[in-house]
Amino acid sequence: GERPPVALIEPAASARLAVAETITNLAAALIARLSDIKLSANWMSAADHVGENQALYDAVHAVGMELCPELGIAIPVGKDSMSMRTAWQEESEAGEASGEADEKSVTSPLSLVVTGFAPVTDAMRTLTPQINLEQDESDLLLIDLGGGQNRLGGSALAQVYGQLGDECPDLDDPEDLKAFFAVIQGLNADGKLLAYHDRSDGGLLVTLLEMAFAAHAGLEIKLDWLIDEPTQAVEALFAEELGAVIQVNREHTAEVLAQFAAAGIETCGVIARPRYDDQVRVTLFEEPLLETTRLLAQRTWAETSYRLQALRDNPDCAKSEFDSLLDGRDPGLSATPTFDINEDIAxxxxxxxxxxxxxxxxxxxxxxxxxxxxxxxxxxxxxxxxxxxxxxxxxxxxxxxxxxxxxxxxxxxxxxxxxxxxxxxxxxxxxxxxxxxxxxxxxxxxxxxxxxxxxxxxxxxxxxxxxxxxxxxxxxxxxxxxxxxxxxxxxxxxxxxxxxxxxxxxxxxxxxxxxxxxxxxxxxxxxxxxxxxxxxxxxxxxxxxxxxxxxxxxxxxxxxxxxxxxxxxxxxxxxxxxxxxxxxxxxxxxxxxxxxxxxxxxxxxxxxxx
Missing domain, CATH: 3.40.50.880 (Class I glutamine amidotransferase (GATase) domain)
Incomplete structure (x- = not known):
């Protein structure tokens, strides 16, 4: 887990989110107890730069003295890089004749990168983001640990528009994270979950689309219970609050929502349903807010990577991989052995x-x-x-x-x-x-x-x-x-x-x-x-x-x-x-x-x- 942009707004929140995101990632695997998780913390800071020492102290205190003890999780290992600032002189056009140079510097924001590890009780039960299309009727549920606040500070959307924001996501109550982890583990152990994807970079819309990309599925996304006005859709779709989207069989939807409510997590509900065509629709009270195709959305999502890959790698190979997304009929991976894989001929x-x-x-x-x-x-x-x-x-x-x-x-x-x-x-x-x-x-x-x-x-x-x-x-x-x-x-x-x-x-x-x-x-x-x-x-x-x-x-x-x-x-x-x-x-x-x-x-x- 990591949330460096948030540290520019609130260092302690950034550190809490890094730990919490690690846990929401690991929740996809069957882990007996939350306390079984151990963390490695990689701290990066521009030490002694204005404000950075205080920011580092606040972040370390937030996770080391408050959050992790509350969660019952230890951080036995880690490392630090305290020189995340570089400065140099660069000759300016105006100073060519006089030999004067401009002072230049780049300072990295405080960053905490958390790696988590834990023993898994049954690796075969690990969930993936791939929507299960073999279920005739299923729902995608949003489990929102942000309590519907939809704070956009430090989000990818804000960065796209060259902004930062002043109100950022945070883990407001560690008890919610503990309850979330426990309910997810119980549902997985009971076989009630078909797919899982934590919400992080890009927000809810990207989370849902990535699940659709993995399955080559369309989506019918309904925001009816999440917001009241179309003007609130941007925050709801792009806020990078903590949480997850899970897929469940429709016959289990009410039971699953009841379990989260009983655990004190009430901001959750059906957010989407898979479609068996390529269409992606976002609606509010039946009014369309966005209509596109899975193929177009995936090409858009992948284009930045393609542009970078074309500069770094063989550009023909980069284009070949990018253009392969145009094949909407691609059946994906398969296995057709001509023998019985379970037969032990030895x-x-x-x-x-x-x-x-x-x-x-x-x-x-x-x-x-x-x-x-x-x-x-x-x-x-x-x-x-x-x-x-x-x-x-x-x-x-x-x-x-x-x-x-x-x-x-x-x-x-x-x-x-x-x-x-x-x-x-x-x-x-x-x-x-x-x-x-x-x-x-x-x-x-x-x-x-x-x-x-x-x-x-x-x-x-x-x-x-x-x-x-x-x-x-x-x-x-x-x-x-x-x-x-x-x-x-x-x-x-x-x-x-x-x-x-x-x-x-x-x-x-x-x-x-x-x-x-x-x-x-x-x-x-x-x-x-x-x-x-x-x-x-x-x-x-x-x-x-x-x-x-x-x-x-x-x-x-x-x-x-x-x-x-x-x-x-x-x-x-x-x-x-x-x-x-x-x-x-x-x-x-x-x-x-x-x-x-x-x-x-x-x-x-x-x-x-x-």
């Missing part, structure tokens, strides 16, 4: 010895824990092997059935992604001999993911059948891409993808150099004709694509995974190990409750070893 080996797999890492690698868990869950003994163990002879690869090169940033990618890691093998006689012998064995398998994919691609001279593999270079967008992408599992000899052919699945990607670059077009054609392409990016319609952002790096023909002719070595830029559990997928079908689809890859390895 179950027959559960009571047999666990074969060893080397979870290989180098300095800067950070994906080894997820990789180890995925292999362990599939029935392997996952062994942490650092490259220094191999280089110094402490560990050999002789006793391992599998080798997994993990993702991260080995050697800081200073020699190209995976380059330094690969060279530590190629130019070290002991390591080169170990890896060459391992790849030659017909009873071994290898997996390279992300940085490990880049590394193994540069070891292709040691890997039988990998001579036509590409190298992986900077993304077409010119930026690190961390997102969920759709991939299609191709027909290939990969032993890790056996039985998954034809599946179209979401998967995590996180890389800056993932674009497959082949030596020339002939090598690309040869690779495509050899059945060694294992994975391709597809768009939300299931079509192989080279277009951004469905293809996050610009690889030709959507290529993002390859294998060898015998299928024993598979490399891929996406991260299957990060989404092997249903709960670790940022989006998943409702039917996924335990395993995610990508656990099948690791079970395939166990079955192949036998």
């Amino acid at each position: 179950a027959p080996f559960i009571n047999t010895a666990r074969p060893a797999v080397a979870i290989l890492r180098e300095q800067g690698v950070n994906g080894h824990l997820e990789m180890a868990w995925a292999f362990h869950h599939a029935g392997f003994e996952a062994v942490d092997v650092h490259m220094s163990d191999i280089l110094e002879g402490r560990v050999t690869l002789d006793g391992f059935k599998g080798l997994a090169a993990c993702g991260g940033f080995s050697y800081g990618d200073v020699l190209g992604a995976g380059g330094g890691w690969a060279k530590s093998v190629l130019f070290n006689p002991r390591a080169r001999e170990q890896f060459a012998a391992f790849f030659q064995r017909d009873d071994s398998f290898s997996l390279g993911v992300c940085n490990g994919c880049q590394m193994l691609a540069q070891l292709k001279e040691l890997i039988p059948g990998a001579e036509n593999w590409p190298r992986f270079v900077r993304n077409e967008s010119e930026q690190f891409e961390a997102r969920v992408s759709m991939v299609q599992v191709e027909q290939s000899p990969s032993i890790l993808l056996a039985g998954m052919e034809g599946s179209r699945l979401p998967i995590a990607v996180a890389h800056g150099e993932g674009r497959a670059e082949f030596r020339d077009s002939a090598h690309l054609r040869g690779m495509q004709g050899s059945a060694q392409v294992a994975l391709r990016y597809v768009d939300n319609y299931g079509q192989v694509t080279a277009h951004y952002p469905a293809n996050p790096n610009g690889s030709p023909s959507g290529i993002t995974g390859l294998t060898t002719p015998d299928g024993r070595v598979t490399i891929m830029m996406p991260h299957p190990e990060r989404v092997v559990r249903a709960v670790t997928n940022s989006w998943r079908p409702a039917g996924w409750t335990q395993d995610g689809a990508w656990q099948r890859l690791f079970r395939n390895a166990r079955v192949w070893v036998g």
Whole structure:
């Protein structure tokens, strides 16, 4: 949570809002008690600048001595930056002849950035802002912790008009926040909530629209109980008071409102209903105040980001992503596995010895824990092997059935992604001999993911059948891409993808150099004709694509995974190990409750070893 603009009006209110916003954000997850939440406070101030020391004292006192003790929440960690002011001299036009300079300075407002963390009792019950359109009749309820005051000071709307305001939102009664948290937790535990979005930057209208954007839904917004006159609509729609919008089945609306009223929160009611078309309407007593479409509103909402992205990144990629919003029929993410994700094909080996797999890492690698868990869950003994163990002879690869090169940033990618890691093998006689012998064995398998994919691609001279593999270079967008992408599992000899052919699945990607670059077009054609392409990016319609952002790096023909002719070595830029559990997928079908689809890859390895 953070509200720096409000600090220009009332520092203590800004600090209280930062803490309260953290709590309204965390309320979407199932947390047993409010006191389970712990906070980290990052204070930033222009110390000793006029008025700033007093402002800092007021803010610290407000949360440290008053609010947090009342809420029963501790702030065990934090940091501070007390030099949020810079000054310099700049030669003015009038002073060119005399050598005089103007004094310039920029002073940042007092800022408190609060991060909250807490144990979650059931991560699968975490709510999202996406409106559930599978409910035939549902309501969107506004829970207003501002008590209908609709104070615009420090809001995004005020800033758009170059203003600040003199009356800002605040947490007027901590008891309301405690009651709000308790009721939300109880309703979620009872399965009464379908979607949740806290109200903050942009106010009520932006909160509702963001919920509609996530679902590609229209909205019918009625302000009848919130205001009396059309002139009050701006304050009601754009005030950044504390609160939330929740979606409930209409048959539960009265019960939910009664629970909030019993908890002392009476400024709440039905504010909107989802529409199954693209229309967005705001009315007051049936008179229209705003009529637009979800598509136009989303393009408007995204345009500032697009303009910044076009300056920072490849402008063609930025435009491609912005223009993708024009597709009102985009079905969004989906999952169509060609296998039963809940079938544990490795179950027959559960009571047999666990074969060893080397979870290989180098300095800067950070994906080894997820990789180890995925292999362990599939029935392997996952062994942490650092490259220094191999280089110094402490560990050999002789006793391992599998080798997994993990993702991260080995050697800081200073020699190209995976380059330094690969060279530590190629130019070290002991390591080169170990890896060459391992790849030659017909009873071994290898997996390279992300940085490990880049590394193994540069070891292709040691890997039988990998001579036509590409190298992986900077993304077409010119930026690190961390997102969920759709991939299609191709027909290939990969032993890790056996039985998954034809599946179209979401998967995590996180890389800056993932674009497959082949030596020339002939090598690309040869690779495509050899059945060694294992994975391709597809768009939300299931079509192989080279277009951004469905293809996050610009690889030709959507290529993002390859294998060898015998299928024993598979490399891929996406991260299957990060989404092997249903709960670790940022989006998943409702039917996924335990395993995610990508656990099948690791079970395939166990079955192949036998």
